[in-house]
Amino acid sequence: MLPDSRNTTTVCLRVLYADTDRMGVVYYGNYLRFFEVGRSAYMRARGSSYDELERNGTFLPVVESHVDYKRSAGYDEELEISTWLGELGRAQVRFAHSICRGAEVLASGYTRHAVTNAAGKPGRLPEKLAQALLGPACETHEDILAT
Amino acid sequence: MLPDSRNTTTVCLRVLYADTDRMGVVYYGNYLRFFEVGRSAYMRARGSSYDELERNGTFLPVVESHVDYKRSAGYDEELEISTWLGELGRAQVRFAHSICRGAEVLASGYTRHAVTNAAGKPGRLPEKLAQALLGPACETHEDILAT
Amino acid sequence: MLPDSRNTTTVCLRVLYADTDRMGVVYYGNYLRFFEVGRSAYMRARGSSYDELERNGTFLPVVESHVDYKRSAGYDEELEISTWLGELGRAQVRFAHSICRGAEVLASGYTRHAVTNAAGKPGRLPEKLAQALLGPACETHEDILAT
Amino acid sequence: MLPDSRNTTTVCLRVLYADTDRMGVVYYGNYLRFFEVGRSAYMRARGSSYDELERNGTFLPVVESHVDYKRSAGYDEELEISTWLGELGRAQVRFAHSICRGAEVLASGYTRHAVTNAAGKPGRLPEKLAQALLGPACETHEDILAT
Numbered sequence: 083m084l085p086d087s088r089n090t091t092t093v094c095l096r097v098l099y100a101d102t103d104r105m106g107v108v109y110y111g112n113y114l115r116f117f118e119v120g121r122s123a124y125m126r127a128r129g130s131s132y133d134e135l136e137r138n139g140t141f142l143p144v145v146e147s148h149v150d151y152k153r154s155a156g157y158d159e160e161l162e163i164s165t166w167l168g169e170l171g172r173a174q175v176r177f178a179h180s181i182c183r184g185a186e187v188l189a190s191g192y193t194r195h196a197v198t199n200a201a202g203k204p205g206r207l208p209e210k211l212a213q214a215l216l217g218p219a220c221e222t223h224e225d226i227l228a229t
Numbered sequence: 230m231l232p233d234s235r236n237t238t239t240v241c242l243r244v245l246y247a248d249t250d251r252m253g254v255v256y257y258g259n260y261l262r263f264f265e266v267g268r269s270a271y272m273r274a275r276g277s278s279y280d281e282l283e284r285n286g287t288f289l290p291v292v293e294s295h296v297d298y299k300r301s302a303g304y305d306e307e308l309e310i311s312t313w314l315g316e317l318g319r320a321q322v323r324f325a326h327s328i329c330r331g332a333e334v335l336a337s338g339y340t341r342h343a344v345t346n347a348a349g350k351p352g353r354l355p356e357k358l359a360q361a362l363l364g365p366a367c368e369t370h371e372d373i374l375a376t
Numbered sequence: 377m378l379p380d381s382r383n384t385t386t387v388c389l390r391v392l393y394a395d396t397d398r399m400g401v402v403y404y405g406n407y408l409r410f411f412e413v414g415r416s417a418y419m420r421a422r423g424s425s426y427d428e429l430e431r432n433g434t435f436l437p438v439v440e441s442h443v444d445y446k447r448s449a450g451y452d453e454e455l456e457i458s459t460w461l462g463e464l465g466r467a468q469v470r471f472a473h474s475i476c477r478g479a480e481v482l483a484s485g486y487t488r489h490a491v492t493n494a495a496g497k498p499g500r501l502p503e504k505l506a507q508a509l510l511g512p513a514c515e516t517h518e519d520i521l522a523t
Numbered sequence: 524m525l526p527d528s529r530n531t532t533t534v535c536l537r538v539l540y541a542d543t544d545r546m547g548v549v550y551y552g553n554y555l556r557f558f559e560v561g562r563s564a565y566m567r568a569r570g571s572s573y574d575e576l577e578r579n580g581t582f583l584p585v586v587e588s589h590v591d592y593k594r595s596a597g598y599d600e601e602l603e604i605s606t607w608l609g610e611l612g613r614a615q616v617r618f619a620h621s622i623c624r625g626a627e628v629l630a631s632g633y634t635r636h637a638v639t640n641a642a643g644k645p646g647r648l649p650e651k652l653a654q655a656l657l658g659p660a661c662e663t664h665e666d667i668l669a670t
Contacts (some may be wrong), residue, residue, distance in 0.1 A: 093567045098563070099573075100258060100556045102251040104304050109247055110438040110487075111412070114405030121541070122599075132540075143448070144404040149441045154496075157251050158563075158574035193404075200447075219553035243415070244424075245416070247409045257585040257634075258555030262394045265552070267451075279393075280452035289555040290595070296588045301643075305416075305427035340551075349595075394550055398543040398598050405541060451545050 088218045089222055090166040093123040107154035113189055117179045120165035121193070124177065127219035130211060140208060142175060142195035149191035159183055167215055172206050173197050175215065213224050235365045237313040244306050254301035261294055262337055264326045267312035268340070271289040271324065274366035277358060287355060289322060289342040296338035306330055314362055318354050320344050322362065382512045384460040386415040391453050401448035407483055408441055411473045414459035415487070418471065421513035424505060435467060435501060436489040443485035453477055461509055466500050467491050469509070529659045531607040532566040538600050548595035553628055555588055558620045561606035562634070565618065568660035571652055581649060583616060583636040590632035600624055608656055613647050614638050616656065 095116065103109040125132055132142070155161055161181055168176035174197060180190040199205045207215075242263065250256040255263075272279055279289070302308055308328055321344060327337040331344035346352045354362075389410065397403040398403075419426055449455055455475055456489070464468035468491060474484040493499045528541055536557065544550040549557075566573055573583070585670055609617035615638060621631040640646045647654075 089476070096563075098556065098559055099250050099252075100256055100559055103246050104251070104253045105246075105251040105435070105437065106251045110441060111408030112407050114408065115539065118539055118541055122537070131231060131599060142400070143445070145445050147404060147441075147443045147445075151437070151439050153442075154437070158572060174429065243416075245412055247412055252582070252584065258552050258559070261552030261555065262392065265392055265394055269390075269562045280450060288546070290592070291593050294551060298584070298588075299587050302583070305425060352648060353531065355578075356631075373384065393544050393546075393551060396545040397540050398545070398547045399540075399546045403541055 086201060090164050091120070091124040091127040091219055092162050092164045093119060094160055094162050095119060095157055097157050097161065101184055102157050105154070107156055110149070112153060113149050113151070113181065113191070114193075116161070116163050116181055117147070117149075117165075117177070117191065120163040120179050121177050123163070124165040124167075124219075125215070128214040128217060130214050135186055135211065137210070140205060140211070141198045141200060141202075143198060143202075144193050144199075145174070145196045146194040147191065148193075149188050149189055153183075153186060153188045155181070155183060155188050161188065168192050169194075170207070170212060170215060173204055175207065192198055237311050238267070238271040239309050239311045240266060241307055241309050242266060242364045244302055244304050244308065248306060249260050249304050252301070254303055257296070257298060260296050260298070260328065260338070261307070261340075263310050263328055264294070264296075264312075264324070264338065264340055267310040267326050268324050270310070271312040271314075272362070275364060276367055277360040283347075283360065286346055287352060287357070287358070288347060288349075290315040290345060290349075291340050292321070292343045293341040294338065295340075296336055298336050298346050300330075300333060300335045302328070302330065302335050308335065315339050315353070316341075317359060317362060320351055323356065383457050385418040385421040385513055386456050387413060387416070388454055388456050389413060391449055391451050391455065393451060395495060396447060396451050399448070401489055403449065404443070404445060406473065407443050407445070407485070408487075410455070410457050410475055411441070411443075411459075411471070411485065411487055414457040414473050415471050417457070418459040418461075418494045420508070422508040422511060423514055426507050429492075432502070433491050433493055434499060434505070435492045435494060435496075437496075438487050439468070439490045440488040441485065442487075443483055445483050447477075447480060447482045449475070449477060455482065462486050463488075463510060464501070469501065475484055524604060532561070532565040532568040532660055533603050533605045533607050534560060535601055535603050536560060538596055538598050538602065540598060543598050546595070548597055551590070554590050554622065554632070555634075556594070557602070557604050557622055558590075558606075558618070558632065558634055559587070561604040561620050562618050564604070565606040565608075566656070569658060570661055571655050576652065577641075579649070580640055581646060581652070582641060582643075584637045584639060584643075585613070585634050587635035587639045588632065589634075589641050590630055592630050594624075594627060594629045596622070596624060596629050602629065602660040610635075611648070611653060611656060614645055616648065 133215045168178035176194045315325035323341045325339045462472035470488045472486045540554045611621035617635045619633045
């Protein structure tokens with residue numbers, strides 16, 4: 083599944099000392115944090131926000147995560163996190179992510195989310211959100227420099 | 230304020246790769262996580278638990294934290310976190326902490342906590358908890374190997 | 377691939393406030409930290425340690441991680457992390473993990489690791505380590521209470 | 524010590540789910556991560572970078588940290604981290620920080636750093652860096668939206 087640039091949102095972030103480990107590179111678990119940064123930007127770029135979604139009673143708990151680590155990311159490097167919709171079902175959403183440094187892909191992966199209410203019961207994605215997620219970004223390509 | 234061994238609870242933990250940073254040692258922010266490990270052990274050693282406290286409507290949000298870093302802690306090293314009561318007022322609690330590797334003190338510091346209800350309104354420490362915190366540990370010295 | 381109890385190492389840990397997020401449960405990225413706790417215990421139970429391995433010039437950077445989240449883990453709960461060898465090749469190792477609360481499986485997954493030298497060049501697993509990883513634990517089943 | 528706007532660097536960041544805890548707000552230990560974001564921006568705004576500093580053999584390990592928590596910060600909120608020079612000695616540097624949400628100060632504090640070489644031996648701050656840290660930002664006020 084190749085990302086379509088119209089339907090991809092890219093956000094930049096700079097690697098903190100806090101993100102690195104003794105190997106001098108980003109700790110493998112922190113990529114899931116970076117994926118969250120990407121998802122959050124993807125939704126905001128489509129006029130939504132995960133916070134608002136929860137306040138309206140819809141939750142998207144992660145039910146599966148996968149990361150392929152290809153090259154390591156060093157301290158203070160600027161990374162680009164690209165996010166696109168991998169799959170959108172009635173009761174689940176899959177976000178696909180890639181993390182690049184310039185032209186190099188450092189990591190890629192995905193997170194799969196169930197749709198539930200506040201009590202954790204399975205639910206359906208509100209139609210309005212589904213349409214927003216499927217559509218292009220309000221701005222074609224946002225470029226937010228994140229620390 | 231020197232710790233009194235009867236009133237001090239010590240817990241061991243092993244440094245994870247996740248805790249380290251590019252300098253090869255524990256990231257400075259992670260000591261506040263270690264302090265939490267210490268507080269939690271201190272309360273459990275006195276027959277209480279912070280989880281139970283919250284379920285009964287009392288919260289202890291941190292209002293001040295302080296750390297003096299003396300020596301660095303490396304990956305896979307076993308650390309001892311000692312916690313004792315620094316101060317107990319009607320509306321606040323201060324926990325004092327030291328982090329050692331054998332006989333060496335690596336860091337020391339404290340966390341000061343307000344007492345509130347679930348809505349964040351100032352409250353008072355339940356008398357039963359106050360007595361438990363002031364008393365000695367159920368076991369004199371617990372030695373829990375963490376991670 | 378079902379774990380064989382002789383070849384599985386289980387370690388306990390207690391969920392910290394630091395591990396939780398606004399949903400009141402362990403943040404999805406922190407499971408990769410828990411997997412590290414499991415791998416580390418697995419190696420130590422076989423007379424080895426990852427720290428020693430690195431000091432002898434062998435590194436095991438993670439090249440793939442996967443987590444299936446089945447049930448959420450709450451604050452202060454005691455979890456059991458079980459780790460076993462998923463696959464052992466000349467140039468890679470796969471560790472399989474499950475995270476349980478009593479009889480309930482909360483999450484499972486794996487991490488795949490390349491074998492490299494300090495400069496990141498592909499290498500081979502030292503024969504002695506390979507034998508140790510394939511063998512049973514020195515103690516049949518270690519039960520270390522963490523934090 | 525009041526910040527002087529010419530000598531203060533402010534950077535924005537958005538609170539991640541990863542930063543929050545069960546209380547629904549930013550975990551107290553993560554403020555030290557936010558302080559790092561501030562320090563890093565402060566140095567970059569003056570034409571330097573901590574990464575470059577280390578590559579030239581000067582390290583600034585934290586020897587003391589202090590945080591006063593006044594109000595909590597919620598998920599997805601935009602925070603402003605302001606950093607200024609608290610003190611600059613031959614062998615140490617102190618950065619002062621405040622974290623605001625609009626006009627509200629949520630937290631303030633400082634980090635004190637020793638100056639060492641790669642081996643951890645005490646050193647002196649390179650004169651060029653000292654001048655850069657004492658001077659105003661290259662751009663008067665940078666406003667970088669993070670995550």
